Amino acid sequence: MSTVLDPPEDLLASLRRSDFRPSRSKGQHFLIDSSIARRIIEAASVTKDTPVLEIGPGAGALTRHLVTLASGVTAVEIDSRLAGVLQEAYGRYDHLNIVNGDVLDLDLSDLMGRYGASGFVLVANLPYGITGPVLDRLIAHRARISCVVIMVQHEVGGRLTARPGTKAYGAITAIMAYHYDVESLFRVGGDRFVPRPAVDSVVLRLTPHERPPVAVRDAGLLNDVIKAAFRHRRKMLHHAMNRLNPGSAGFLSEHTGIDLKRRGETLDLNEFAALADALSAFRNHRGHGC
Ligand code: SAM
Numbered sequence: 001m002s003t004v005l006d007p008p009e010d011l012l013a014s015l016r017r018s019d020f021r022p023s024r025s026k027g028q029h030f031l032i033d034s035s036i037a038r039r040i041i042e043a044a045s046v047t048k049d050t051p052v053l054e055i056g057p058g059a060g061a062l063t064r065h066l067v068t069l070a071s072g073v074t075a076v077e078i079d080s081r082l083a084g085v086l087q088e089a090y091g092r093y094d095h096l097n098i099v100n101g102d103v104l105d106l107d108l109s110d111l112m113g114r115y116g117a118s119g120f121v122l123v124a125n126l127p128y129g130i131t132g133p134v135l136d137r138l139i140a141h142r143a144r145i146s147c148v149v150i151m152v153q154h155e156v157g158g159r160l161t162a163r164p165g166t167k168a169y170g171a172i173t174a175i176m177a178y179h180y181d182v183e184s185l186f187r188v189g190g191d192r193f194v195p196r197p198a199v200d201s202v203v204l205r206l207t208p209h210e211r212p213p214v215a216v217r218d219a220g221l222l223n224d225v226i227k228a229a230f231r232h233r234r235k236m237l238h239h240a241m242n243r244l245n246p247g248s249a250g251f252l253s254e255h256t257g258i259d260l261k262r263r264g265e266t267l268d269l270n271e272f273a274a275l276a277d278a279l280s281a282f283r284n285h286r287g288h289g290c
Contacts, residue, residue, distance in 0.1 A: 011059040011085055012194065022195055026079060027127025029193040031061040031151075036192055036203075041065045043185055043205050044121050044149040051115035055103050055124035055134065060086055062123055067093045072115050076103040104133050108141045119146030126150050128197075135172065138206065139179050148180070148206040157184050157202035164268045171230040175223060177269050178213065180206040214273040222276040229264025229272070236261050241275070251282045 012030055022028035031037055040062060046052055046069045057063040057075035059082065066073045067090060074097045077083040083100035090096050099111070112120045122145060126134060131152055138148060152160075155168075160176055161184045162168035176182055188201045216222045228244040229237060238249035238260035253260045255278040258271055267275075 011089055015059065015081075015085060020081060023079070025129065027056070027129050028058065028079070029125075029195060029197045030058050031125055031192060032194050033188075033192040034061070036188055037061050037065055039186065040123065040125070040149055040151065040203055041069065043203065044123050044147055046070050046121055046123075049118075050146070051112055051118070051120040053108065053112055053120050053122045055122070056127050057086055057098070058082055058125070060089060062125060063090065063096070066123065067096050070121075071095050073097065074099060074111060076101060076106065076111075078102050104130060104137075108137055109144045112144060119144055121146055122148045122150070124150045125201075126152055128153055131156055132172075135176065139175070142179050142208045145208055147208075149185075149203065150206070151188060151201045151203050154187060154200040154202045157204055160184075160204060165266045169265055170233075171226050174226045174267075174269055174272055176206070178209075178219070178222065180208055182206050214269050216273040216276050217280050218276060221280055222273060225276045225279060226264075226272050229267065229275075233263060233265050235263070237264055237267075240264055241279070245279060245282065248279060248282050251285075252278045255281065 012032070022030070044052075046066065048069070048071045050070055051072040052066050052070045052074070054063055054066060054073065054075040057077050063073065063075050063086065072095050075086065076099045077086065078101065080100050083098055086098050090098070099106070122138070124134075134150075138145065158168045159170055159173055160182050162170070162173045183205045185203045185205055188203065190196045190198070190200055212219070224244060228240045232240055237258070238253070241249045241252050241260060249260050252258070252275055256271070256274040258267070258275065
């Protein structure tokens with residue numbers, strides 16, 4: 001593997017000399033600081049044995065480092081023009097698989113199945129518009145993922161690492177915390193991108209838990225309880241729980257000791273798990289005709 005690569009600045013410059021106009025709807029803000037690119041890759045601890053999936057390689061700011069470290073890199077780019085430019089610049093690396101398509105249309109486990117049963121690392125400077133659906137996929141494919149390092153909008157990073165009781169704490173905070181250890185690594189200013197985005201970004205590392213941090217009988221029900229608690233976040237929990245399961249609030253409060261006059265946004269993951277287990281018991285109890 002050679003390490004002599006075309007800097008993405010050259011690709012960007014040649015794209016800009018042609019009639020390429022970055023698309024706002026595709027979240028095309030290209031990283032132009034290679035020291036940031038290196039810090040992202042380092043955070044993912046990529047080795048020769050780690051298959052890597054990159055979402056949105058763009059002009060290759062991260063890809064050009066990834067191909068020198070990993071023995072298999074799959075890069076999914078929705079923009080056919082960029083995919084073509086990348087293919088031209090890096091096509092000589094036969095361990096790089098550039099897929100021109102929408103990552104949301106692909107089954108990530110199938111896509112990465114070509115590298116065998118071991119987990120893959122996901123690296124991305126994520127286009128802002130698809131952050132939510134990508135997080136859903138991180139949960140769905142968690143069993144195949146060994147590490148995720150993503151750059152997201154600063155505000156999204158704040159939500160994913162928020163403490164209970166804060167404004168930024170939401171359903172996605174608690175749900176991701178059940179599946180992943182989420183670390184905020186460093187902030188990246190808007191001036192590190194072309195074109196410059198309106199807001200700063202942050203780099204996060206998400207490491208799947210070997211075992212969930214809380215024991216719960218039914219993870220699907222935990223998900224439902226968390227979502228219900230935040231659906232009307234200004235209302236008391238007994239309202240949310242009774243809406244999720246009519247008549248359950250009294251039972252839940254009695255069996256968990258949690259005061260359901262509290263708002264959902266004040267509960268930590270342990271308390272959500274306790275509610276989910278009690279709700280499961282409530283349903284069984286009623287199901288048995290009592
Ligand atoms: N990785 C490059 C960098 O760091 O400079 C580009 C990052 S840019 C923020 C996001 C990239 O994702 C763009 O190249 C864009 O075309 C691509 N993209 C947007 N939506 C996508 C999707 N649904 N599937 C795959 N790629 C997508």
